[in-house]
Amino acid sequence: MAVDLRAVLLSAFDYKTEKYVIAKNKKVGILYRVIQLSLLGYIIGWVFLTKKGYQETEESIQSSVITKVKGVLLTNSSGTGPRLWGPEDYVIPQQGEDVLFITTNFIETPNQKLGYCAESFKVLDGRCRKNEDCPEGEAVVAGNGVRTGRCLKKDRNSTGTCEIYGWCPIEKSQRLIVPLLGKTENFTIYIKNFIRFPKFGFSKSNVLDTAGDSYLKTCLYDAIAHPYCPIFRLGDIVLRSGHDFQDMALLGGSIGILIEWHCDLDKGYSHCHPRYTFTRLDFNSTANSVSSGYNFRYAHYFKNPAGETHRTLLKVYGIRFDIQVHGRAGKFNIIPTIINIGSGLALMGAGSFFCDMVLLYMMKKSTLYRERKFEKANKYVI
Amino acid sequence: MAVDLRAVLLSAFDYKTEKYVIAKNKKVGILYRVIQLSLLGYIIGWVFLTKKGYQETEESIQSSVITKVKGVLLTNSSGTGPRLWGPEDYVIPQQGEDVLFITTNFIETPNQKLGYCAESFKVLDGRCRKNEDCPEGEAVVAGNGVRTGRCLKKDRNSTGTCEIYGWCPIEKSQRLIVPLLGKTENFTIYIKNFIRFPKFGFSKSNVLDTAGDSYLKTCLYDAIAHPYCPIFRLGDIVLRSGHDFQDMALLGGSIGILIEWHCDLDKGYSHCHPRYTFTRLDFNSTANSVSSGYNFRYAHYFKNPAGETHRTLLKVYGIRFDIQVHGRAGKFNIIPTIINIGSGLALMGAGSFFCDMVLLYMMKKSTLYRERKFEKANKYVI
Amino acid sequence: MAVDLRAVLLSAFDYKTEKYVIAKNKKVGILYRVIQLSLLGYIIGWVFLTKKGYQETEESIQSSVITKVKGVLLTNSSGTGPRLWGPEDYVIPQQGEDVLFITTNFIETPNQKLGYCAESFKVLDGRCRKNEDCPEGEAVVAGNGVRTGRCLKKDRNSTGTCEIYGWCPIEKSQRLIVPLLGKTENFTIYIKNFIRFPKFGFSKSNVLDTAGDSYLKTCLYDAIAHPYCPIFRLGDIVLRSGHDFQDMALLGGSIGILIEWHCDLDKGYSHCHPRYTFTRLDFNSTANSVSSGYNFRYAHYFKNPAGETHRTLLKVYGIRFDIQVHGRAGKFNIIPTIINIGSGLALMGAGSFFCDMVLLYMMKKSTLYRERKFEKANKYVI
DSSP states (O other), rough: OOOOHHHIIIIIIIIIHHHHHHOOOOHHHHHHHHHHHHHHHIIIIIIIIIIIITEEEEEEEEEEEEEEEEEEEEETTTEEEEEEEEEHHHEEEETTTEEEEEEEEEEEEEEEEEEEEETTOOGGGGGGGGGGGGTOOOBTTTTEEEEEEEEOOOOTSEEEEEEEEESSSOOOOOOOOTTGGGGGGGGEEEEEEEEEETTTEEESSSTTTTOOHHHHHOOOTTTTTTOOEEEEEEHHHHHHHSSSSHHHHHOOOEEEEEEEEEEESSSOOOGGOOOEEEESSSSSTTTTTEOOOOOEEEEEEEEEETTTTTEEEEEEEEEEEEEEEEEEEEEHHHHHHHHHHHHHHHHHHHHHHHHHHHHTTSSSTTHHHHHHHHHHHHHHHH | OOOOOOHHHIIOOOOOOOOHHHHHHHHHHHHHHHHHHHHHHHIIIIIISSSOOTTEEEEOOOEEEEEEEEEEEEETTTTEEEEEEOOOHHHESSTSSSSSEEEEOOOOOOEEEEEEEOOOOOOGGGGGGGGGGGGOOOOOTTTSSSEEEEEEEEETTEEEEEEEEEESSOOOOOOSSSSSGGGGGGEEEEEEEHHHHTTEEEEEEESTTOOOOOHHHOOOBBBBTTOOOOEEOOOOHHHHSSSOOOHHHHHHHHEEEEEEEEEEHHHOOOGGEEEEEEEESSTTTTTEEEEEEEEEEEEEEOOTTTEEEEEEEEEEEEEEEEEEEEEEEEEEOOOHHHHHHHHHHHHHHHHHHHHHIIIISSSSTTHHHHHHHHHHHHHHHH | OOOOHHIIIIIIHHHHHHHHHHHHOOHHHHHHHHHHHHHIIIIIIIIIISSTEEEEEEOOEEEEEEEEEEEEEEEEEEEEEEEOOOOOHHHSTTOOOOOOEEEEEEEOOOOEEEEEOOOOOOOOGGGEEEEEOTTOOOOOTTSSEEEEEEEEEESSSSSSEEEEEEEEEEOOOOOOOOOOOOGGGGGGEEEEEEETTTTTEEEEEEOOOOOOOHHHHHOBBBTBBBTTOOOOHHHHHHHTSSSOOHHHHOOEEEEEEEEEEEEEEEEEGGGEEEEEEEEEOOOOOOHHHHHHEEEEEEEEEEEOOSSOOEEEEEEEEEEEEOOOOOEEEEEOOOOHHHHHHHHHHHHHHHHHHHHHHHIISSSSTHHHHHHHHHHHHHHHHH
8 A cells, every 4th residue: 555656755755846836825835834843743742752652661560558657645535544645556557558547536435334324315216205116126227236125214205215235335425626636747657668660670669778777767758858758747748738637637537648650761760759649538629628527436345353344435536548659660662662653654644644635625725736736746647 | 745635536525526436336336435434433423422532531530438337236146145246346447448347247256265175176187096196386287276295085096186275265166057247237338439530630529519417317329219328238239239148148258349430521510420339259150159258267355363364266257348449530622632533534544545445456346446446537647 | 535546556466567676676675575574464463463452351350359367376485475376366457358467576565554664765856864855745756655854864974765654664675586476487378369350241260160178278379280279378479579488577578469360251261360470569679678677566455453454565577468469351352353453454554655765765776666666657547
């Protein structure tokens, strides 16, 4: 399938004859060249320089994230006495994974025992007016225990709540005013991130090789001053995501930490650096409202000397940090280079055809151009 | 690189002359037009309307999933007395992540102490016929403890099991008949999902902005009646995946909850909705058999007044819910529009060439068409 | 857009006339054919046979991983007496997920109580020379508790450490020499992996259907002898990643287990097999140094008869196994077949044009070829 070579010779490369056409119809000629140049610019500037079309790329990054939070804190809530919080208590789970929850507030209910008490009035399904509203053995929906069949109420005509068998006393619903663990703002998280591009056998860590132990013991991440320090202040992370730590600490939330590795391996090992981005994930831009937070409950179980079980229930609020690693590496390879040059040439051809179409059928003075073109062709053909 | 313009003029656009060809050879002409129309249909119908080729797309969705399970349950196993299960007990891990395990059955072994007892007969490596079969200090493979060097057997000739040092009494192997926590079928899970398409700065949640707190307290997901309620009954989820909750609860299993966000951002914020799909993941279609379930063990440790440690071992069976979020958003952008129009035109050209090839070399009466074509060409050329 | 058909006829398919050109200019002709053949080879060999261009592919694999570790172990550290480690103790988290940590070493600090003691001398921020260095109520950065305002030191001029309120006694910093749980090398992990390609409705498990229970009780993965046994010895996994288990066990590390499913569904169900790859993830190839390991702390809380809380703190070192599942399935589909044939033909055309360009402008003896070409063309045209 050979494209007509004469036409190629005449219109695209034979500058002498073309100049004659341009002389006759400058606008047509200029447009023609502009389109050709912009296509060439697209191929060289965009495909080769910006998109690095001469490189083989690898998107499937292998990554390992190990995190470690440091900091201790003393809380002294009225009911339950002093409580010391170390990372083994406020980081959940403790095993230093890439998703970690930092407790920033809590409601403690100590010394719960299995027994009988009244359901919370806040639980809709637990309200009752007579004993028949509390069928025995049926659990209260979204409640704290199983109904015993009795309705507990202050006086005859009021609405009461069902008696339940469950962990008593039940958790008091409390209005939270300040985050009890607000000082976690100053705690630090050390993020060790190892990556590997298996196709290129390239591996690197976000901890600089040149950074000694002493640097790691004192440095703190800062986008400008210390971009390669892997230790982050929790308050700074929240701040960089555009929110306030103390606001978020009250009811909890979710923050995404994105580590991006865009590596041009042609430039050498030391030019491959991580880039950190912080975003609040549980945020609804349109509603202009922050979601109602992040909390869950867990319990510590104990046995008294008699062998009876009691427990301490904790409802904890906090911030979940979700570390995600993305990456892309590129390295020169002959195959994509050839393919891109080839498809570039094909595009040039298609562009050239497109130009002809435009010039022949859409320009006002196209008749002249058409005539000249055939004239030229005939000169050679006949 | 100009494609020969005369040929273009003559064969593809000069309708008058072409009509003549069609008159002479209708079949060839019709096929020619059919192919051209189907290419045009492909470009407009498929590339632009179906695949939305005029849009820039974003596939890397940022997502945050927070889950909360509600429901309490009382079990009363013969050996261990009443036990109240709240979400803090039957959901593992408790921190409301996107992968959560719901306990549906369990075997409890209370009051284990470190000591000496016989290995289970079910453990192959623990069987013995004489003391030499039980080398002291060696752990039983897949067993419960470390051999003490003694072989315990009922009488001289029978096969016994090694004495071990471990947590005694060892767990009794039990045949499970009913799921003890089968009532979890009626429990609900609230899935809060926040997504963000960073390229477009678009964020949304699966909880409707218009949905008040009261709606969320009473609604239940239903594909038809309540497609935007983020609260799911566990039994419904399993049912929608095509399985039975009570069957699955006995030995456990794994369910995938897929949340898909396919958003056409040209249509506006309110047209971007999540779609939920439920699949059983631990299922082997060909073998027509469900795997042997999902279980694991954990222990609660206690100390008696004398400071000795004892523990309660729990082997729990249950269903793991794995919430995955996928998404794709598209928005009008001039660059993909231009690229798609360009490659569409190029394809039209290639298609045209293909037609010529077919017509010239593969059709029976192609000779006539070929003659006509050159005839036309010569008319202009000479 | 019809490409000039005469040129097609003359240069690419009219072998007779071409032979004449070749006779005149063999080098040019051979190069021409070589390029054409290599393009044809690329399309048939690469696009169709190697890349299977006739198949529709599915990359979004649905996967479920359930893991189970087996093995028990007795440690007898000097301070704390014998300790039996079962999977419920050394696997964290216990719920058999796709990311699991195996404890291989630990430092135990039993019987910690809230009280007053001296901060560790290793904590830089805890050192002091006078009481004013220890502001009351302020937590020691990266330390173990909250300062009380007193500076404890041996004599007047030495550097001491602040007194803290925290869990006392504080953890002793110990130099680790051998991994206390080094025997975990012989423990096994059973990896159940279920996959699904939703587009094709194809699901499979890495456990062979033909494998009976007895096979699974005795087999052990081996790349050659037992490639389909899903039970792996931990020591073998580390070995296959190119490292030594005992070295890694001392301070911990991170291993990636990649399960790849490349399935050609045209070949049938039984030809779709998983392939396992093992890599050490926390490894920095250039620095030639292994990172400083993987450890974290957790605590078990107890209450004594008087209701006072005490705890056992464990600093555990270990190996994290990160199981990742990748997959790609292909099945014959008419649409990609047509698209690939079409773009193949277009590429042939572009290649042909490229050849002409090369021959006309870059070869030395191109003048002859150019002349012959036009000669041929004229023969037909006039």
